[in-house]
Amino acid sequence: MLKYTLRRWGAMMLTMFIIMSLSFWIIRLMPQSIFENPEVAPEIQRLLEAEMHLDKPMWVQYYYFLRGIITERDFGRSVKLRPGMEVFKVIVSRIKPSMVLNFFSLILAIPAGIILGTIAALQRNKWPDNLISFLVVIFISVPSFVFGAVLQYLFTFKFPIFPTLYNASASSFREMFRSLTLPIIALALGPAATIARYLRGELIETLNSEFLLLARTKGLTRTQAVVRHAFRNSLVPIANTMIPMITGIMGGSLVIERIFAVPGMGGQLVESIVVGDHFLTVALLIWYSAISLITIFIVDISYGLIDPRIRIGGEK
């Protein structure tokens, strides 16, 4: 297991490096000057450019870029959105609402999906299954911002239960969380439906498997057989859906944050691209990739934990 983990870790670091390099080259080669501020005198502009090594050839800049990140977590400075502020600090200031939003969507989606998928599989082709399958289709095919808008209309306007927008001046976590409830639900519907759909299929297959029959001929009750032999086995392929799910939540978050005026990372990424705040864009891209890679890493490890064939096979 250790070897397997280390190998996964190595692969993750290599991928991270490639992504960092790609983000750097793609963004920085875009035909937009880093400074285009008419209020700054050309001499000062040149001075600043020298300080940021912008006057040197691209590959030298690349060297400084990598060295800065690796040695002192220096991703450069924001030049347009928050002029002069360290990019790292900009990101840190934006992390909290985004993380709360994304994390709790996930925490909500996983058990909801598992419960719905299990009900659907056990009640196969009966009305609960049909109802769940119908909802699943809707939740998967309609993008989350539509649900965001609908929820916002229903529960802040028609029935004003929740605040319309994110409460930036909330004095407690509870209050902040309350203002994030609707976007969390909006973001969770799609992933919950994805899990439900996959789990239903997997469970139905394992429920018909020979080893489930064997479990019953041993003298286990149907419930014991399902819980011990069908459920855990079905989770193996479900782990795989986690990766697109988390990136999906983060993608949906870009728009949802706008609808509910959440000052998170998503809004920041879009803005930084629009105005051409290159250092910030690169850093945000790296941030998003890092999250995805860590997700993949965790999923890979949990695969190994669930399925001995991967864990032990990988050691040979």
Place this chain on the structure above:
Amino acid sequence: MAERDKRDVILQVKDLNVSFRTYGGIVRAVRGVTFDLRRGETVAIVGESGSGKSVTIKAIMGILPSNATIESGEILYGGMDLTKLTEEEFHNIRGKRIGLIFQDPLSALNPIMKVGNQIMEALILSQKMSKKAARQRALELMEAVGIPDVERRFNQYPFQFSGGMRQRIVIAIALAGDPEILICDEPTTALDVTVQARILELINKIKEERHLSVIFITHDLGVVATMADRVNVMYAGKIVETGTSEEVFFEPAHPYTWALLSSMPDLETKERLFSIPGTPPNMISPPPGDAFSVRNRYALRIDFEKEPPLFKITDTHYAATWLLHPKAPRVEMPEALKTRIERMRRRAVGNE
């Protein structure tokens, strides 16, 4: 049937009919199967793929899929009719009174659970044994079925075992609850020949040691010879011939049994193998009369029209073919088969 035998009957299947609801229509998979199992003996059920062998034993174990119905018939065991048991009542039968060995050890084990735990779990969950006692018993069972190095093997997963070793684990699982009846559904079909022989030996050995009564399912008559006391030949959901092993092997009466015997590979001679022409009938609308008639060289006109009853040959030997009717023309089994049987007979005598 002699009176003295009746007392020893431990399980009795009476006129069992099982059908499946499918999109294509009602599949009548088992049509009036009757046989009994006596204490300490091995009864074989032999037949081609699709003849309804597995469905019969699934009915006995109460594990028919949800689209199956037992239309009629009884399965008598320990004063109960198993066809009428509720799911709860069955938990005291499955594993504890009747154990089952599956056809394919590859898919019968849970791939992500340690084999030791798969043996132990029924002991812990349904027999309320302590974990320690269950572990001890599991290790003993693994030893009993011939697995070396049990302490280490206990903590391994199915994919780390060879096919033969996996089948031994499946056997250990079936024995865990200390059943008195063991049902083997083609236990060696998925294994290669050398392993096959050893598994059959093992089944015979544990049968003796544990005083089991065995129902042995196979499509290979060759396997039956070394295993069974009595043989039921099954075709298209019916038992077409039943008798002691000697009777079925040396004096077969049904043309289907002739065909099966003729198509049995014989390692000692190089004669060309006979294969049964045609395919088994569609069980959604089985043909009237004798279901085998369309593939039967010796079929009479009546075989296509009217279903033959079981004609008695001896007290223990019956066959369902109109050829046994007193007014039927005398039809002999093919010459090649006769010489074959003669050879088998000599070999059997030689072995004794």
